[in-house]
Each structure stands twice: as structure tokens, then as C-alpha cells.
Amino acid sequence: MNLSERTREALNEQMMREIGASYLYLSMAGYCDSIGFDGFGQWMHRQSSEEWDHAMRFRTYLEDRGARVDFGAIDKPEKNFSSMLEIFERALESEESVSAAIADLYAVARDEKDLATQTFLDWFVTEQVEEEKSVKVIIDWLKRIGDTDAGLYLMDQQLGGGISAASADSGSAQAE
Numbered sequence: 060m061n062l063s064e065r066t067r068e069a070l071n072e073q074m075m076r077e078i079g080a081s082y083l084y085l086s087m088a089g090y091c092d093s094i095g096f097d098g099f100g101q102w103m104h105r106q107s108s109e110e111w112d113h114a115m116r117f118r119t120y121l122e123d124r125g126a127r128v129d130f131g132a133i134d135k136p137e138k139n140f141s142s143m144l145e146i147f148e149r150a151l152e153s154e155e156s157v158s159a160a161i162a163d164l165y166a167v168a169r170d171e172k173d174l175a176t177q178t179f180l181d182w183f184v185t186e187q188v189e190e191e192k193s194v195k196v197i198i199d200w201l202k203r204i205g206d207t208d209a210g211l212y213l214m215d216q217q218l219g220g221g222i223s224a225a226s227a228d229s230g231s232a233q234a235e
């Protein structure tokens with residue numbers, strides 16, 4: 060079954076959205092690095108790579124379905140933030156908008172009776188739950204520690220060590 064033009068366009072838009080998310084995390088990494096929070100910066104870099112990987116999944120899928128990919132323009136990402144909490148709240152906003160876009164894309168695939176695309180999107184539905192959760196855990200942490208240097212230093216060490224959100228959360232319990 061050929062990919063309908065409507066589904067192709069929606070998949071292509073999502074690929075560009077994922078590239079935009081990668082770009083935003085890269086900009087956030089730059090901000091964290093610029094103020095000396097290398098651990099937060101590494102976490103943002105890892106997220107940026109994951110988003111790039113998501114974009115490439117869409118690209119490969121489009122090509123596997125015999126479609127051409129259109130690379131569009133990417134908006135300039137935000138560059139300056141006022142606090143770590145603000146950065147992560149912005150990251151959550153971005154993840155929530157990606158989740159909503161995946162849901163819309165799923166609806167298009169269902170409308171077009173495109174089972175292969177629905178199955179392809181299942182992975183992203185689960186992935187978005189994980190991504191939103193990991194950002195929310197960090198936001199909770201940041202709210203707990205406030206703007207204290209000691210708390211931010213500890214979080215920076217933990218996030219730089221590649222600790223997942225779930226284990227970071229249990230680490231927080233130990234640190235208290």
C-alpha cells in the first residue's frame with residue numbers, strides 16, 4: 060500500500076519537528092555549558108542526540124515507504140534562559156507539544172487506514188511518555204532544591220554521570 064500524500068506530509072512535518080527539538084536541546088546545552096553546569100549540559104546533549112535519532116527514524120521510514128523527504132527550514136532556537144527551572148519547564152513544554160503532534164499524526168494514519176504507520180508510531184507514543192516523565196522528575200527536583208548552589212551542584216554531578224531520571228530520583232531520596 061502506497062503512502063498517501065496526506066500521511067507523507069504529516070510524517071515529514073514530524074521529522075522536521077524532531078530536528079527542531081534536537082536543535083532546541085542543543086541550544087539549551089550551550090546555555091548550561093556557558094554558565095558552568097557541564098552535567099546539565101551533558102544531559103541536554105544526550106537529549107539532543109535522541110531527538111536527532113527520532114528524526115532519522117522518520118526519515119528512514121519515509122524512504123522505506125518509497126517517499127521522498129523534504130528538508131525544511133528550522134526556526135532559530137531560544138538561546139537565553141533565566142534559571143535551570145525555566146529551561147526544564149521549557150523542555151517539558153516542547154515534549155508535550157511533540158506528544159500532541161504524535162497523537163495528531165496517529166489520527167491521520169488511522170483516518171487513512173494506514174496500519175503500518177500506526178504500528179511505526181507506537182514506539183514514539185511510548186517514548187514520549189518516558190521523555191515527559193524524565194523531564195518532570197528533574198523539574199520536581201529543581202523545585203525541591205530551589206536556587207541553592209549546593210543543590211544545583213549535586214544535580215549537575217548526577218546528571219553528568221548519565222544517571223537516568225528514575226535512578227536520579229532514587230538518588231535524590233538518598234541525598235535527603
Ligand code: FEO
Nearest residue numbers: 077110113157190
Ligand atoms: Fe522526539 Fe522527545 O520528541
